[in-house]
Amino acid sequence: MENERPRGRILVQFLPSLTGLTRRGLAGWAILIGFVIVAAMAIMTIISPWISPYNPIGINVGPILSPPSRAYPLGTNHLGQDMLSRVYSGGTVMFEVAILSVIVCIVIGVPIGLFASYTGGYTDKATSLVMDSIYAFPGLVLAIAIAAMLGPGVVNMALSIAVVYVPSYFRIIRSQVLTIKELPYVEAAHMMGANSRNTLFSYILPNVIPSIVAVATINFADAILTSAGLTFVGLGLPVSTPDWGWDLTYGRRLLTSGAWWVIAFPGLMVVLLALGFTLMGEGLSELFNPRLQK
Amino acid sequence: MALLDIESLVVEYHTTKGRTKAVDRVSLSMEKGHTLGLVGESGCGKSTLGLSTLRLVPPPGKIASGKITLGETDVINCSDEEMRRIRGKQIGYIFQDPMTSLNPVKKIGAHFVEMIHTHEPGVSDQDALKRGKDVLERLGILPERIDDFPHQFSGGMRQRVMIGLALALGPDLLIADEPTTSLDVIVEAQIIELLKELKKSLKLTLILITHNIGIVAETADRVAVMYAGRLAELGETDDLFEKPMHPYTQALLNSVPNITKKGQVLSWIPGAPPDLAEPPPGCLYHPRCPHAFDRCTKEEPPLMKHNGTYVACHLYDKR
């Protein structure tokens, strides 16, 4: 039985499973590459305080708007701030926002999805309708509305993003549960008088975990892009926090002066991070339910 | 002269297990106006053989070696464009499943029009449609139904449409690949009747691919029996049904219920066709053959003429 395995073994099993991924064809590779990118960036962000050559928000640490040079490998911006240092530490905000929003999403979306679809009937119909109507909405616009009401700040950004992505969890879980409910061994368990709570946790939950993870990773990518978008429309954090999104937004003002390096590098970082998560997400969903592809 | 000439054709499928010969050194030749019945269990490579005459062997399969000559053209080495012109124009092809062989989003008329246009540019839509209607009419479909969509037709009707499409340009050769397998018996009979009638009226050259001996018996002039990608026996229909020589052919015939013969014991063929990925040595049939002797397990029997019929079996090899 799944839920009787000692948890300690998980990590032991995990390591070979990573290498095993490569044997799962393109999808496996995608996951592996994505995971490596994300992990690398996470680590970079964590250790940024120690590897940054300068204070990322320090003024005039170098000449103003100097193109990439030996001293300033990624150049400096209009305040003489070192882009390399800013690139190192600029991920913090996005990681925080993304992680928070994903956690909130899971905490809200998964229970609702499980409950509604498991009980079925009107509860299910009603919730689905609500979720669908949110799902159909242009995500960023809704996030903007909420963020505008809540005002700037990491938590508020995360919340506004979370609201937008809860439905995608709900939907995937629902579709999963509906199939799993029909599985012979679940019905069997029912007949053997397993109460519904039991069935839910020992049969259904373990089986939907993969899909949850798949959605979560994709959600990460979206959250990152959305948070960048929110910053871009002026709902981000004040200038004193290093943030790729902010650099991108502000870099636009330096376009005419031809300072490409001010937007290029933060931009690439965002792309890379989002790409990492997207790769993971697509790989996983291809691995665990090809249905998602449709 | 021969209309279609196939010489030791080899078609291979490249699979994870390696190469498997779906068609192995098959040689055939079709005279104008004749009808050849190509029989064998499913998976014996008869459809592949049929498709290879159009160079349409589905990937991962491909023609490995051999020669196919249609009239003067070398089918295997001619350009894609030439090949395209041959398809539909010189060779009409009828597929197994009429339900899925028509484009669901196109009206029947459109099928005809676009086909006629591609091969005979300059024909006006009206004329094209007209021709389509005539064809349908002769196939027993109301001409006005040409404006209907495929899903509005029954299986049998669709097969008629398919036949119509195959004949629309009056091809020299018609290949019917299990045309009735997916149809119920009544419709099957109708379609067969239709084919026979067409064959007479149009002097069709017809290759009828099927696993249904009965149909072959009543339509074909000559019969080719395939087993595991190889020709087992090839001869005039009457001879072959009178005295089948290859044990496999005999087995096939015995496995067919025959209303005329009362109290006949139906036999079936023990075992299953060989896995072409790792074929048995010698004669591919020997594992199932009642008359097999040690030579069969060692060398492969060549196709040899034996009073009028070609057969690949050591039993008739006087050496």
Added chain:
Amino acid sequence: MSLRSYVITRILLTIPMIILLLTFVFLIVRILPGDPASLHFEKQVDPQLLQQFKHQLGLDKPIPVQFVDYLVGLFRGDFGKSMQDFSPVSQQIFSAFPATLELAIWATMWMMSIGIVLGVQASRHYNSAQDHSIRVFGTASYAIPVFFLGEVMIMIFAIYLHWFPAGDRIYPGMTPVGLTFGDFHFATGLFVIDSILEGNVQKLLMSIRYLLLPSLTLGLVLCGIFIRLTRGNMLETSQLDFVTAARARGLRERTVVYGYALRNAFLPILTMMGLQFAALLAGAVLTETTFSWPGLGRFLVDRISFRDYTAIQGVVVFFGILVAVVSLAVDILYAYLDPRIRF
């Protein structure tokens, strides 16, 4: 079931969805952070002024009453008043909408054409280097923030090469007037169409020149999903009998690929287009800000910087309704296009 009853049920399904959506937005603005009016003043205003302000916007009524007013208003095409100058938001929405619509239409054209062509290419050369590179491109396109791509575009094509203008809709004072004879005026607000109506080639070329960068940017960012979808469906449909049958009839490869395989792979692509419309609008908001395109998106962003919550609500609601209606339209179109649904 008959097409008609299908359409009707589909419409009936849309209505509650829209209502829910409206309620949702309403709640966000009214309940979520507390009182939008005092928020507008950053909670720093003397109560009397606030009262008067609320009164002008009808924010002083009890929530249920407000809700009814709001719904009734929307039904009459009234999207509320702006907190800035109490002007009706609907005016601004309708005057800004054509710009967004034009951008969206062009972006869709890019998105579809790029997505489908690349998708078909990939599927035809399945598992080749070409296939893989196209797939990578598709995946990467999800990951690019549209405004970043926009900035890069501007940097390259406007700043360095001077090929295209860096923003706005048309050269100042060149706004096409549309159809005019005598006192009769008719303008769609879509500059390309208007300049055609006006019969002014110069304006036509110009408006296209201004459209190109923004629409291409938006199209590129969204084409990924279509590449993947087209590829997948093409791979499926190419296996189907009627494709082989078509080949066997000697049809040209182009006809087979586009008329048979793609034509049948197209319906799911169409539905996806409906779903993507939401993403398209979201992208438009950022694109418009990047290229200072005077559409709904830029208007929304302006409103944000003015803390004009009633206007924000108006725009968001408008977006919502728009999406619902479009997806409805697409579904109906789907029904018409797929003959199999016709009985």
Added chain:
Amino acid sequence: MKLKLNKKAITRMQGILIVVILVVIAVVGGYYITLPPPKKGKLVIDWWYESSGHYPQSADQAAVYKSQLEKTGLITVNLHGADWPSYKKNRDAHSMQAFVYGWYPDYIDPDDYIQPFLDSVGGGWLGAGYNNTEMDSLIAQARSNFDPTQRAQLYAKIQDIMVKDAPLIPVFQGYGWAVTKPDVTGVSLDVTQNMYFWLITPPAGKDTLIFGTTDSIETSLDPAELWDYFGAEMTLNLGAALVYIKPGSSAGPNDFIPGLATKWSVSPDGLTYTFDLKEGLKFSDGAPFTAATVKYSFDRNLALAMPDGPQLGLGYGDLIASVAAPSDYQVVFTLKHPFAPFMALMAFSGSFIVNPKRAPNTPGQAVEWKDGDSTASNPNDLGPYLLTEWTRKGGKDYEMKLDVNPNYWGIADGYPKAKHIIMKFYSDATALALAMKSGDIDMAYRQLASSDIKSMQSDPSLKVWKGPGLIQYVVLQERMPPFDNPKARQAIAAALDRKELVNTVFLGNASPLYSMIPNGMAFQTDGFKTLGDGNTTLSVSLLQELGYG
């Protein structure tokens, strides 16, 4: 089968899930660990800046101020960005501890740089709560005194007190920048910071000038209400005043040129001004312009008493006893007390003459923008241009069209040079700069970022015009400790490094400012030089006196 896959899946997934969560915790944890905990005994300031670019490059400045103040080691600055509208509202609500503000002159006289800030009445609008009776009396004397030497002494005193009390800290004086296509001429950026459209010739072979800006009318075009730079700019070009300051001049006492008035005289006691008016001028609706309209305008502008209106802010009421029209073409102003800059005041947008038909005298109700009716939205008339189109969305201008006013008195002399002006309004400096670079507009004026100016100066296809610009200063909210204490305010003043700011944010295209009176204007003394630039030692010692550190 599917089930099997899932079972395998779970082991693997739970693994990945856990690792992901670990990474998560690591990221968040790592981040917070590395945050330096604020030391005890530091002065923590909530520093506000304007985030939507109303004042050039406010966000950059904020970053610079922060780093400068934190160099002392005794100050921690928390930055708060606020968009312009809420920034204003916060100002009125006294909710910002420290914030940066700017000033464009109404009339060209030191008084307009002193009274509005340092006078307990004038300074009221800033809401910083500065109040010094000695200062008030000095200002009153200075503004009513005509003798240059005496005024000089008075302003010297005033500026000394300004440094001692440091109620606000002048930081820099920017430049006014205009960029045009090379064949555009007649742009005059002078000390008045007025933009005289009628002097500008459009590019060769055109009679239309396409003008781009990021400005937007803040309230309305009504001289009785508008207080913003752009409002004044439009009034100047759409309306008419009795007198003008000679474009390009240094706005000295003899630089006044006739407008609606042909000549003027002042009584020896400086209390009575008499203006003779041009005859035969017509409003665009055909009505004649007479002394009555002048009287009407002044009475009205005062009667309306718009809360933000200049007439209140500059105390017209306290100054002007009466406006009389003895004859059709003569007006007499009687003042309550002598007022040195009176002529300058007459050239200020607040003193422009409105068209009575379009500007009803209903207190509290100025002429507001009306959708689709540009004429009814604009009480100004008689000027070089008529406003023929005004598109505005949600309180933000999108496009304006100006056509030559056939009744303008200057037509005979060939003014205005550009018969039509199309005004394009851009959402931000970048959009404006890009439009200028790509040649969409003939002229860009306000606000261009320094980096844009720099790149445009080196662009042969563009011509860059330079003139005096706005001043900016830091306001310290005296209602919030510790800024009720002058020492704390001086500590901030000392810690700021104007030179660094000017060189970093403005790439040298601005000059440090040590007094509220701009550089090069009469009576200016560099008071704040005494506190020095980036004078950390002084700042630290002051803060330590206050018990910080």
